[in-house]
Amino acid sequence: MITQTEKEKCGEFTILDFCGNLLMMKREIKIILVVLVLVLIVFVYFLKNPFWEKTETPQDMIPLEYTAWDDGFLSLDLPLLLDFGSEQCPPCNAMKPDLEAFWKESYGKVRVLYADIWANPTLTGGLPASVVPTQFFFEKGGKPYEPSEDVSSQIRFLQYAYKDSGELALTCHQGILSKEEMYMIFSDMGVEL
Numbered sequence: 001m002i003t004q005t006e007k008e009k010c011g012e013f014t015i016l017d018f019c020g021n022l023l024m025m026k027r028e029i030k031i032i033l034v035v036l037v038l039v040l041i042v043f044v045y046f047l048k049n050p051f052w053e054k055t056e057t058p059q060d061m062i063p064l065e066y067t068a069w070d071d072g073f074l075s076l077d078l079p080l081l082l083d084f085g086s087e088q089c090p091p092c093n094a095m096k097p098d099l100e101a102f103w104k105e106s107y108g109k110v111r112v113l114y115a116d117i118w119a120n121p122t123l124t125g126g127l128p129a130s131v132v133p134t135q136f137f138f139e140k141g142g143k144p145y146e147p148s149e150d151v152s153s154q155i156r157f158l159q160y161a162y163k164d165s166g167e168l169a170l171t172c173h174q175g176i177l178s179k180e181e182m183y184m185i186f187s188d189m190g191v192e193l
Contacts, residue, residue, distance in 0.1 A: 064103045065114045069125035074142030078111045079189050081182065082136040084129040086118035091176050092133045098179035106193055110186050127170065128160065136172045139189050145171045151188045155181055 073080060083099055085092030096114075103112040115123035117132065127136055137145035146168055147157055155177075160170040183193055 064100060064112060065116070066123070067115075067120070069123055071125070073111070073113065073125075074138055076111055076142075077140055078109065079140055079145075079186060079191055080111045080113070080136075080138040080142075081186075082127070082138075083112070083114045083133060084117045084124060084127075084135075085114060085133040086116050088118060089132045095133055095176045095178075098177070098182070102179045102182045106182075106186065106191075109191055109193060128172075131174050133176065134172055134174050135177055136170060137185060137189075144168050145185070145189060147171065147185070148188050151184055154184070 073082070081102075083095075085095070087093070099112065099114060102110075106112065117123050117129055129136075139145055144159075146159075147155070155173060158172050158174060159168060160172075161167060162169050186193060
């Protein structure tokens, strides 16, 4: 009969020793797999939500409503939606939830501004807003938006041209504009939303 010390010297193992080692390996493999899955989940999370990029909260965002006209509005690196309305205007109030939702969803890709021009008519900056709500659309750098035929067939726009050259000066929409229409307009400008 071979003793345990002789087995160790010879390198012989019994069936029980082999099964015990196999069970131990299976447990270790399971632990390793669980750890790898957890590491993968954490990696994917940080890939989609990088901690080094500052995410802006609504308190950090540029406000939707402005109280003073700024000529710099038209020279931004972002397309611009200017909405002129009033707190006393029922159609403006009906449109406000869509405007606020679009503002939050497109923040950083489109600059959305709202002004109560009944309370402060100077906020139009000289733009022809004869009714409320009226929205003006500008591409990056202040170039007036020129809608495609497809968008023009679905949304009615007013366009103003310079008298001398006939070149497009302004594009606006009068009345309620839905969030879906806002998306359509800025997608037509080439903005990926």
